Amino acid sequence: MDKNEHIPYGKQYIDDDDLKAVNRVLQADFLTTGPTVSEFEQKLCDLTGASYAVAISNGTAALHAACYAAGIKKGDEVITTPMTFAASANCILYCGGTPVFADIDPETWNIDPQEIKKRITKKTKAVIVVDFTGQVVEMDRIRVICKKHHLTLIEDAAHSIGSKYKKVSVGNLADMTTFSFHPVKTITCGEGGAILTNNKELYSKCLLFRSHTITRDAELLTDNPYYGYNEQIDLGYNYRLTDIQAALGLSQLNKLDLFIKRRKEIVQKYDRAFEQMPELILQKEIPESDSARHLYIIRLNPKYTIVDRSVFMDELSKLNIGTQVHYMPVYYHPYYQKLGYPRGLCPKAEALYEEIVSIPLYYSMSDEDVEHVISSIKKVLQFS
Numbered sequence: 001m002d003k004n005e006h007i008p009y010g011k012q013y014i015d016d017d018d019l020k021a022v023n024r025v026l027q028a029d030f031l032t033t034g035p036t037v038s039e040f041e042q043k044l045c046d047l048t049g050a051s052y053a054v055a056i057s058n059g060t061a062a063l064h065a066a067c068y069a070a071g072i073k074k075g076d077e078v079i080t081t082p083m084t085f086a087a088s089a090n091c092i093l094y095c096g097g098t099p100v101f102a103d104i105d106p107e108t109w110n111i112d113p114q115e116i117k118k119r120i121t122k123k124t125k126a127v128i129v130v131d132f133t134g135q136v137v138e139m140d141r142i143r144v145i146c147k148k149h150h151l152t153l154i155e156d157a158a159h160s161i162g163s164k165y166k167k168v169s170v171g172n173l174a175d176m177t178t179f180s181f182h183p184v185k186t187i188t189c190g191e192g193g194a195i196l197t198n199n200k201e202l203y204s205k206c207l208l209f210r211s212h213t214i215t216r217d218a219e220l221l222t223d224n225p226y227y228g229y230n231e232q233i234d235l236g237y238n239y240r241l242t243d244i245q246a247a248l249g250l251s252q253l254n255k256l257d258l259f260i261k262r263r264k265e266i267v268q269k270y271d272r273a274f275e276q277m278p279e280l281i282l283q284k285e286i287p288e289s290d291s292a293r294h295l296y297i298i299r300l301n302p303k304y305t306i307v308d309r310s311v312f313m314d315e316l317s318k319l320n321i322g323t324q325v326h327y328m329p330v331y332y333h334p335y336y337q338k339l340g341y342p343r344g345l346c347p348k349a350e351a352l353y354e355e356i357v358s359i360p361l362y363y364s365m366s367d368e369d370v371e372h373v374i375s376s377i378k379k380v381l382q383f384s
Contacts (some may be wrong), residue, residue: 058180070125070175105348111129125152162260316380
């Protein structure tokens with residue numbers, strides 16, 4: 001590799017097949033939500049084993065639609081993790097509900113099922129779990145909790161398309177599963193998302209919500225005076241995905257196995273390099289989860305690390321290595337502070353946040369890129 005070339009923490013991969021797929025749609029009759037979107041939805045069902053898929057404009061819209069379909073409204077509480085992008089909690093607020101944050105397992109960094117149980121009240125309506133870094137949550141334990149308390153289980157799988165739990169694909173595990181197809185994710189539509197479910201009623205609600213909740217379905221209309229007549233039956237949004245984006249997504253799905261294979265190879269190289277370094281703490285794997293990793297995160301061990309995180313990231317930047325922090329606890333954001341969420345709610349998540357750094361992980365990383373990242377991290381940690 002060229003040592004002067006920047007290695008970002010994440011990056012999309014676009015090839016000639018992707019360009020040809022998009023170009024075909026640009027020359028076809030439909031540009032917005034049309035037959036290519038339907039084809040993309042069917043391919044997502046084929047991939048996951050889910051009965052229904054709704055392609056939507058982005059991952060946040062997918063979560064919003066799922067909360068709507070779950071019937072979240074003012075006065076309802078929804079439990080989620082603080083170690084996630086803000087959208088996992090914002091979607092609750094969009095529907096008038098109240099996010100309730102449950103702490104994480106300090107070793108796997110996923111939401112702790114026992115902490116979910118502690119936060120259930122009479123107001124709890126749903127649980128939104130997040131497959132942090134691509135590792136599936138302890139789904140068996142969480143499903144039992146949700147079933148016992150009659151809670152809707154929503155899986156934010158923005159990190160975990162292609163992951164499996166006990167050999168069952170993500171998308172076929174929760175009441176609803178949401179995907180994101182942002183450029184740094186495993187596959188991309190440019191922007192895009194999806195909701196997967198086996199429940200026809202939830203599917204129908206998400207489908208309506210995607211397009212203003214305007215329908216031509218005769219069974220839902222109050223009147224039907226002419227051909228093409230339609231009615232808005234609730235308050236929905238324009239969250240449609242275009243055929244242009246769906247064409248890119250379809251082409252990307254054809255490469256998903258290759259993307260996952262390479263990501264796992266890089267993860268194995270990192271694990272071998274870092275697992276014997278006392279300066280670093282690595283994420284513990286959940287045995288039941290076959291994880292298609294979206295992120296590789298290292299935790300700086302304060303007992304051994306002589307450099308703080310800010311200096312560590314700055315030094316790596318000087319070596320042309322991009323890093324990021326995933327994530328600041330959601331309730332640390334100023335908006336959530338204004339809502340009255342105090343610090344100290346989830347001490348394990350807060351402690352993790354202070355010590356984590358995401359390092360580069362993406363399909364097109366060369367072995368030389370990976371070795372440069374490894375050697376640079378060792379240099380900064382051990383010889384700074």
